[in-house]
Amino acid sequence: MNRTPRPQEIPARVIESFGRRVRIEMPDGTRCAAELFGRRLSVVCGDEVRVRPSSRGDAPRVVAVAPRRTLFARTDSRGRTEPLAANLSLLAVIVAPQPTPDPFVADRYLAGAAYAGIEAAVVASKTDLPDAATPPFVELLAEYEQAGYTVLRTSATTGAGIDALRGLLDGQLAMLVGQSGVGKSSLTNLLAPESGRLTRTLSDATGEGRHTTVSTALFKVPSGGELIDSPGVRDYAPALVDDATVQQGWKEMVGLAPQCRFHNCLHLREPGCAVRAAVESGDIAARRYESYKRLLNIMRDLAPEYERRRP
Ligand SMILES: Nc1nc2c(ncn2[C@@H]2O[C@H](COP(=O)(O)OP(=O)(O)OP(=O)(O)O)[C@@H](O)[C@H]2O)c(=O)[nH]1
Numbered sequence: 001m002n003r004t005p006r007p008q009e010i011p012a013r014v015i016e017s018f019g020r021r022v023r024i025e026m027p028d029g030t031r032c033a034a035e036l037f038g039r040r041l042s043v044v045c046g047d048e049v050r051v052r053p054s055s056r057g058d059a060p061r062v063v064a065v066a067p068r069r070t071l072f073a074r075t076d077s078r079g080r081t082e083p084l085a086a087n088l089s090l091l092a093v094i095v096a097p098q099p100t101p102d103p104f105v106a107d108r109y110l111a112g113a114a115y116a117g118i119e120a121a122v123v124a125s126k127t128d129l130p131d132a133a134t135p136p137f138v139e140l141l142a143e144y145e146q147a148g149y150t151v152l153r154t155s156a157t158t159g160a161g162i163d164a165l166r167g168l169l170d171g172q173l174a175m176l177v178g179q180s181g182v183g184k185s186s187l188t189n190l191l192a193p194e195s196g197r198l199t200r201t202l203s204d205a206t207g208e209g210r211h212t213t214v215s216t217a218l219f220k221v222p223s224g225g226e227l228i229d230s231p232g233v234r235d236y237a238p239a240l241v242d243d244a245t246v247q248q249g250w251k252e253m254v255g256l257a258p259q260c261r262f263h264n265c266l267h268l269r270e271p272g273c274a275v276r277a278a279v280e281s282g283d284i285a286a287r288r289y290e291s292y293k294r295l296l297n298i299m300r301d302l303a304p305e306y307e308r309r310r311p
C-alpha cells in the first residue's frame with residue numbers, strides 16, 4: 001500500500017487572534033493563518049501550540065495547546081471569563097491625557113494582572129500634548145507612583161521615553177492595553193517597525209477612541225522582548241476572584257493589610273483597619289481606595305450572574 005505518512009505535529013506559536021481566527025508562527029519563522037481543530041479548542045495570542053502542517057494546500061491545523069504559564073482574561077457582562085492572551089510576563093497599561101482617561105479602567109487592568117500573576121506597569125502616552133501637564137493627568141500618574149507602580153512617560157510623536165519603554169520590555173512578553181485611542185498601536189509601530197499596525201489618522205473631534213485595532217497581535221521588539229498590541233476597550237473587568245483576593249490588585253494595600261485588626265479585613269467598615277487609616281492620612285489615594293471598593297462590588301455583582309448560568 002502506498003499511503004502518505006501522517007504529517008508530524010510541530011510546535012508553533014499563536015501570534016494573532018481574533019475570535020476563532022488565528023495566525024501562527026512556525027519554528028522557522030514563517031507566519032500563516034491556521035485553523036483550530038475541534039470546537040472545544042480555544043487559543044489566544046501568545047499560546048504555544050502544536051500544529052499539523054497543511055497537506056494539499058489547506059491551512060495548518062492547531063491540534064493542542066501547551067500549558068500556559070499565565071493567562072490574562074476579562075469577565076464579560078454576563079460573568080463569563082474570556083481569555084485575552086497567554087504567557088504574558090508584563091502588562092503595560094497605557095494611559096493618555098486624551099481621550100479623557102478613565103482611571104478605573106487602568107486600576108482594573110493593574111488588578112487583573114496581579115490576579116493572573118503578571119507584572120504590571122503604567123505607561124503614560126502622548127506626553128507631548130498640553131493636557132499631559134495639567135493637574136488631572138499629572139495627579140493620576142502621581143497616584144500610581146505613590147501606589148508603587150513603575151510609571152513611564154512617553155510620546156510616540158516626539159520619541160520621548162521610548163528608550164525607557166524599550167528597557168521595560170526587554171526580556172518580556174508584554175501586552176499593551178488601555179482605552180481606545182490612547183496610542184497603543186502608535187507605540188507598537190515605533191517599538192516594532194515591522195508590525196505595520198493601523199492607527200487612527202483622521203482627527204476625531206470628540207477625542208474619544210474609535211476602536212481602530214480589532215485583533216490582538218504579537219511582535220518582536222528588535223532591542224529585546226516581544227509585545228502584543230490589543231484592541232482598545234471602553235471597560236475592563238478582571239476574571240472573577242473572591243472578596244479576599246480583590247485587594248491583591250492594589251499594590252499599596254498588600255503591605256498594609258497584615259496590620260489590620262482582623263486578618264480577614266476587607267477594609268470597608270471593620271474597626272482597626274490599617275488601610276482606611278492610610279486613606280485618611282493620605283498615604284493611600286482616596287480615588288484608588290474608591291476604585292478598590294468599586295471592583296469589590298463589581299465582582300460581587302458578576303459572580304451571581306456566573307453562578308446562575310452554570311449548568
Ligand atoms: N499627540 C500625540 N498623538 C498621538 C501619540 N500617539 C498616538 N497619537 C494619536 O492618537 C490617535 C490614536 O492612536 P492609536 O495608536 O491608533 O491608538 P490605539 O490605542 O491603538 O487605539 P485603538 O486601536 O482604537 O485601541 C492617533 O490619531 C494617533 O496619531 C502621541 O504620542 N502624541
Ligand SMILES: [Mg+2]
Binds near residue numbers: 199212
Ligand atoms: Mg490600536
Ligand SMILES: [Zn+2]
Binds near residue numbers: 270
Ligand atoms: Zn483593613
